[in-house]
Amino acid sequence: xxxxxxxxxxxxxxxxxxxxxxxxxxxxxxxxxxxxxxxxxxxxxxxxxxxxxxxxxxxxxxxxxxxxxxxxxxxxxxxxxxxxxxxxxxxxxxxxxxxxxxxxxxxxxxxxxxxxxxxxxxxxxxxxxxxxxxxxxxxxxxxxxxxxxxxxxxxxxxxxxxxxxxxxxxxxxxxxxxxxxxxxxxxxxxxxx
Amino acid sequence: xxxxxxxxxxxxxxxxxxxxxxxxxxxxxxxxxxxxxxxxxxxxxxxxxxxxxxxxxxxxxxxxxxxxxxxxxxxxxxxxxxxxxxxxxxxxxxxxxxxxxxxxxxxxxxxxxxxxxxxxxxxxxxxxxxxxxxxxxxxxxxxxxxxxxxxxxxxxxxxxxxxxxxxxxxxxxxxxxxxxxxxxxxxxxxxxxxxxxxxxxxxxxxxxxxxxxxxxxxxxxxxxxxxxxxxxxxxxxxxxxxxxxxxxxxxxxxxxxxxxxxxxxxxxxxxxxxxxxxxxxxxxxxxxxxxxxxxxxxxxxxxxxxxxxxxxxxxxxxxxxxxxxxxxxxxxxx
Numbered sequence: 001x002x003x004x005x006x007x008x009x010x011x012x013x014x015x016x017x018x019x020x021x022x023x024x025x026x027x028x029x030x031x032x033x034x035x036x037x038x039x040x041x042x043x044x045x046x047x048x049x050x051x052x053x054x055x056x057x058x059x060x061x062x063x064x065x066x067x068x069x070x071x072x073x074x075x076x077x078x079x080x081x082x083x084x085x086x087x088x089x090x091x092x093x094x095x096x097x098x099x100x101x102x103x104x105x106x107x108x109x110x111x112x113x114x115x116x117x118x119x120x121x122x123x124x125x126x127x128x129x130x131x132x133x134x135x136x137x138x139x140x141x142x143x144x145x146x147x148x149x150x151x152x153x154x155x156x157x158x159x160x161x162x163x164x165x166x167x168x169x170x171x172x173x174x175x176x177x178x179x180x181x182x183x184x185x186x187x188x189x190x191x192x193x
Numbered sequence: 194x195x196x197x198x199x200x201x202x203x204x205x206x207x208x209x210x211x212x213x214x215x216x217x218x219x220x221x222x223x224x225x226x227x228x229x230x231x232x233x234x235x236x237x238x239x240x241x242x243x244x245x246x247x248x249x250x251x252x253x254x255x256x257x258x259x260x261x262x263x264x265x266x267x268x269x270x271x272x273x274x275x276x277x278x279x280x281x282x283x284x285x286x287x288x289x290x291x292x293x294x295x296x297x298x299x300x301x302x303x304x305x306x307x308x309x310x311x312x313x314x315x316x317x318x319x320x321x322x323x324x325x326x327x328x329x330x331x332x333x334x335x336x337x338x339x340x341x342x343x344x345x346x347x348x349x350x351x352x353x354x355x356x357x358x359x360x361x362x363x364x365x366x367x368x369x370x371x372x373x374x375x376x377x378x379x380x381x382x383x384x385x386x387x388x389x390x391x392x393x394x395x396x397x398x399x400x401x402x403x404x405x406x407x408x409x410x411x412x413x414x415x416x417x418x419x420x421x422x423x424x425x426x427x428x429x430x431x432x433x434x435x436x437x438x439x440x441x442x443x444x445x446x447x448x449x450x451x452x453x454x455x456x457x458x459x460x461x462x463x464x465x466x467x468x469x470x471x472x473x474x475x476x477x478x479x480x481x482x483x484x485x486x487x488x489x490x491x492x493x494x495x496x497x498x499x500x501x502x503x504x505x506x507x508x509x510x511x512x513x514x515x516x517x518x519x520x521x522x523x524x525x526x527x
Contacts, residue, residue: 031487032491032493091483092487093209093483093486094210094450094479094480096481119209120342138312138316139367141316143312143343145342170502171487171488172487172491172502173483173487
């Protein structure tokens with residue numbers, strides 16, 4: 001079995017700032033109350049990070065928007081066969097919606113995207129806890145005892161066709177910080193040949 | 194003199210989709226030896242009462258006009274509650290002393306702005322509930338328990354508690370959903386008619402059958418009326434519709450999440466995958482409430498602009514309700 005893992009450039013779609021520095025907590029507003037992740041607990045902007053073996057290109061930090069608040073955007077991906085879409089994501093409360101997978105042959109499927117709450121919550125959908133800010137940033141202070149969690153979740157690509165793009169949910173509660181595509185190739189063995 | 198309930202500090206009972214309402218009731222149920230999830234998750238209904246929504250984290254629609262929140266939260270378990278306020282302005286603690294001396298917990302309404310352990314302390318006004326389990330008038334302390342993050346159990350200065358308990362909870366632009374609602378030193382007594390019987394498939398089927406009949410008679414039609422009114426008001430630019438959506442939706446979302454979790458748990462324990470699957474379908478209702486509530490919260494500044502997205506999420510949520518009602522009524526051919 002071999003794997004191809006390809007981070008997707010989502011920089012052109014970043015539209016929300018969900019990470020802030022302790023010295024400038026007001027610069028982030030992940031949710032409507034202006035709460036944000038604490039930068040000091042997260043990777044550096046642009047770092048290549050690995051979560052459960054999956055590489056993600058972490059978004060810019062402290063330099064404008066760092067995530068996509070989902071609103072039906074279409075992400076063009078390098079055309080090819082894939083099996084999984086991995087995401088670094090967080091939600092304003094526990095949430096499930098759908099991502100459309102679009103293919104070169106014109107077919108479109110709807111696949112589930114399930115993301116647990118970022119607010120001191122468990123991985124309700126079995127995600128991997130990718131990063132945890134042990135404090136919550138408020139516009140006017142840093143709150144101890146309330147963590148902010150970023151999840152590593154995955155979406156299946158079930159159709160055996162070339163993927164060309166992803167249409168994100170029309171759902172302001174869902175935020176994506178990074179996207180990586182994965183292809184799994186099963187190699188024929190002597191026994192299985 | 195010091196008044197404290199006996200035994201360990203109250204259990205901090207919490208789930209990520211519930212509010213302080215279910216959390217405080219859960220804490221009291223646990224102290225009575227009941228399983229909070231079995232009691233608070235046995236019922237599942239949809240009820241919207243136009244004009245009734247208050248900007249409080251603990252708002253929940255009651256068929257009898259707010260007289261018995263317990264019966265609304267747990268209609269199958271003989272759970273009851275009653276709001277009260279101190280009768281004597283010169284002795285505000287009389288009733289709390291009496292209840293603590295009788296080893297009973299008290300739920301108190303508070304304004305987070307005045308409570309040192311709340312994130313909103315000194316910053317944002319918001320109506321909230323905590324459990325009072327002790328009073329030390331000599332040292333000037335009230336002992337409170339709050340399961341909502343950051344969970345807290347411990348002492349609060351009496352003066353701070355009094356400011357919080359008696360707050361006018363004025364309008365606060367930082368929290369349009371839970372401010373502008375006078376706290377008024379409200380408290381809740383909560384009691385069970387009898388210890389709940391262990392949950393069996395037959396008992397649960399009775400709960401589901403009763404709730405399904407209500408869904409068929411009025412619940413889904415009630416949702417349709419609520420959604421039509423919500424979308425219509427948004428299209429007309431009425432931000433009040435979105436201001437009400439967030440606190441109202443929290444109660445419906447919490448109820449669906451607890452019912453779904455209970456059905457899933459029972460399905461696993463009883464080896465009944467159809468029941469577990471029905472529970473998951475009900476949880477999907479709770480998850481679809483997120484899209485609607487959060488879209489409304491972000492759209493508060495321009496309800497008309499948000500109306501298309503509100504309509505979309507109301508449509509999605511209606512679909513989830515239909516699927517979930519079908520799933521639970523399909524269980525055992527109910």
